[in-house]
Amino acid sequence: MSGKLFVIGFGPGSFEHITKRAREAIEESDIIIGYTTYVDLIRGLLTDQEIVSTGMTEEVTRAREAVRQAEAGKKVAVISSGDAGVYGMAGLVYEVLVEKGWTSAEGVEVEIVPGISAINSCGALLGAPIMHDACTISLSDHLTPWELIAKRIDAAGMADFVIALYNPRSGRRTRQIVEAQRILLQYRSPDTPVGIVKSAYREREHIVITTLAEMLNHDIGMLTTVIIGNSSTFVYDGKMITPRGYQRKYTLATDEQSLKPHQRLRVENEPWSLEAASQNAVEQAAPDATSSLVEPQVEKADTASLRATPQPKEETGTLTPFDWAAQALQAVNESRGIETDASLVSSSQSHRPVFVPEMIFECAVSPGVANKKFTPAQMMALAQAAGEKGELEYTPHHQIILRVPTSNPEEVTAPLRNLGLILTPVGDVLQVKACDFCDGEKKDAIPYAEEIHRKLGGQEMPKELKIGVNGCGMACYGAVQEDIGLVFRKGRFDLFLGAKTVGRTAHSGLPVAEGIEPEDIVPLIERIIDRYKREAFPNERFHKFFQRVGEIEGYVWREPAIPKIENAVCGD
Numbered sequence: 001m002s003g004k005l006f007v008i009g010f011g012p013g014s015f016e017h018i019t020k021r022a023r024e025a026i027e028e029s030d031i032i033i034g035y036t037t038y039v040d041l042i043r044g045l046l047t048d049q050e051i052v053s054t055g056m057t058e059e060v061t062r063a064r065e066a067v068r069q070a071e072a073g074k075k076v077a078v079i080s081s082g083d084a085g086v087y088g089m090a091g092l093v094y095e096v097l098v099e100k101g102w103t104s105a106e107g108v109e110v111e112i113v114p115g116i117s118a119i120n121s122c123g124a125l126l127g128a129p130i131m132h133d134a135c136t137i138s139l140s141d142h143l144t145p146w147e148l149i150a151k152r153i154d155a156a157g158m159a160d161f162v163i164a165l166y167n168p169r170s171g172r173r174t175r176q177i178v179e180a181q182r183i184l185l186q187y188r189s190p191d192t193p194v195g196i197v198k199s200a201y202r203e204r205e206h207i208v209i210t211t212l213a214e215m216l217n218h219d220i221g222m223l224t225t226v227i228i229g230n231s232s233t234f235v236y237d238g239k240m241i242t243p244r245g246y247q248r249k250y251t252l253a254t255d256e257q258s259l260k261p262h263q264r265l266r267v268e269n270e271p272w273s274l275e276a277a278s279q280n281a282v283e284q285a286a287p288d289a290t291s292s293l294v295e296p297q298v299e300k301a302d303t304a305s306l307r308a309t310p311q312p313k314e315e316t317g318t319l320t321p322f323d324w325a326a327q328a329l330q331a332v333n334e335s336r337g338i339e340t341d342a343s344l345v346s347s348s349q350s351h352r353p354v355f356v357p358e359m360i361f362e363c364a365v366s367p368g369v370a371n372k373k374f375t376p377a378q379m380m381a382l383a384q385a386a387g388e389k390g391e392l393e394y395t396p397h398h399q400i401i402l403r404v405p406t407s408n409p410e411e412v413t414a415p416l417r418n419l420g421l422i423l424t425p426v427g428d429v430l431q432v433k434a435c436d437f438c439d440g441e442k443k444d445a446i447p448y449a450e451e452i453h454r455k456l457g458g459q460e461m462p463k464e465l466k467i468g469v470n471g472c473g474m475a476c477y478g479a480v481q482e483d484i485g486l487v488f489r490k491g492r493f494d495l496f497l498g499a500k501t502v503g504r505t506a507h508s509g510l511p512v513a514e515g516i517e518p519e520d521i522v523p524l525i526e527r528i529i530d531r532y533k534r535e536a537f538p539n540e541r542f543h544k545f546f547q548r549v550g551e552i553e554g555y556v557w558r559e560p561a562i563p564k565i566e567n568a569v570c571g572d
């Protein structure tokens with residue numbers, strides 16, 4: 001009879017989470033070898049197997065015993081919780097075999113049976129905290145020097161890995177988790193979500209979602225796994241969730257500018273990707289199609305890899321206290337004409353570069369609500385803001401859209417604001433589109449346009465919404481063609497609601513009121529917008545909303561004169 005050695009991971013500890021193969025292997029075995037608690041966890045699966053259960057510290061003894069019994073012709077199952085290859089018995093069993101000169105061709109048969117490791121079971125209980133690049137770090141310095149563990153925590157923190165801490169604390173080892181928290185706080189916000197799971201899928205299961213700052217205020221022990229989120233992990237409805245990638249775009253005031261599904265996969269929305277980097281490189285190396293044919297390949301690859309390498313960030317927001325101190329020292333020394341130890345300064349600059357993903361920042365720029373003229377200085381500042389990697393898009397809405405990859409939007413926006421430019425978010429937001437009031441000559445309505453912009457401009461809407469404000473009855477800037485139109489005439493406002501602004505069946509807004517007193521106009525618009533925001537469906541344009549609800553502020557919707565014409569499919 002030939003022996004066999006199974007090394008089995010039986011998962012977190014519940015029967016439902018033991019794999020079929022693991023059950024079969026346990027049933028097939030003559031002898032089960034494992035830590036007492038583990039044997040107890042699978043006792044329900046056992047029939048007449050002989051059990052060799054020993055204490056925790058006798059792992060080597062257990063592995064040796066297992067090999068000895070298998071070589072004597074027995075089928076032996078060595079059991080580990082979770083996966084046997086993750087801080088389990090699999091490696092140790094192989095080490096014992098290697099020591100004896102075992103080979104798979106001649107030695108006893110070995111089968112490693114995979115199981116659900118704590119990172120998976122605890123992750124599932126917490127929601128979806130893993131999702132993206134993650135690592136496991138055991139805080140047990142029983143077999144690994146603490147300096148090495150600390151280095152790994154540091155590296156994982158720096159590289160923005162989601163981290164699952166195994167063996168986080170025992171009765172004797174209490175400092176390691178404190179130290180781990182301290183290291184990670186150098187790279188991650190104190191608000192970073194942290195999940196603490198004790199005894200996943202076992203009797204005394206306990207789940208806590210807390211933060212990096214607060215994590216030590218909770219019970220953490222031998223049966224606990226601590227999962228630390230990355231810079232984009234968030235908590236929603238008691239679940240810890242890490243998005244699959246990094247946020248692709250953001251605009252003023254809103255933290256997140258979600259892209260529509262068809263936009264998500266475009267290379268230009270993923271400026272950090274290698275593909276985007278190569279495209280940039282190709283575009284830069286080959287401004288026209290003909291020269292791209294003769295462009296040497298090597299150069300492209302070089303530029304691409306350069307761009308794909310994360311550059312250490314030097315903006316103030318990412319400096320550590322150590323950097324500040326080194327810079328201060330350097331400044332003091334410089335003022336006294338003393339040279340600063342170069343290693344100190346250079347190590348300060350490369351020291352702890354906090355991971356800040358670079359994203360495309362996007363905002364709309366205009367010279368004013370009424371003013372339509374950019375100064376040369378503003379134009380130059382805009383060009384500078386866009387830099388080499390950004391772009392400026394001219395739109396039909398009295399705005400230029402600035403898009404630029406950056407991890408620090410303040411750096412981009414501050415100089416533009418200082419020059420008096422108005423910056424507003426883009427996307428489904430409210431925009432005030434005023435005329436130029438005959439170059440400021442017909443200025444009576446300007447304060448109202450500005451007040452509406454101040455109060456509502458840039459606010460998120462169910463769908464993009466434009467309010468046109470024109471300063472005289474000529475309405476040459478087309479206020480009546482906007483979702484909401486205001487035309488100032490003889491000291492009062494006429495109101496137009498629900499233009500269909502695009503498409504071949506576009507039509508003007510319904511003239512719903514004439515001669516509204518100026519002091520009533522801003523509150524009236526605020527009430528209309530408030531209702532639209534509260535009651536419109538997501539993506540419902542204002543004219544559709546008006547038609548659906550039939551009445552807004554007492555103004556009743558009527559069928560506009562729409563020409564009988566087939567609506568065109570986009571792109572036709």
Ligand code: SAH
Pocket residue numbers: 012013080081082083084085086087088116117118119121122165166167168197198199200201202221222223224225226
């Ligand atoms: N081989 C196991 C890990 C063994 S090391 C696996 O793959 O999961 C022991 C550590 O694993 C514990 O300190 C704890 O951090 C983690 N662990 C194992 N089972 C767990 C469970 N059911 N719930 C929470 N953590 C668990």
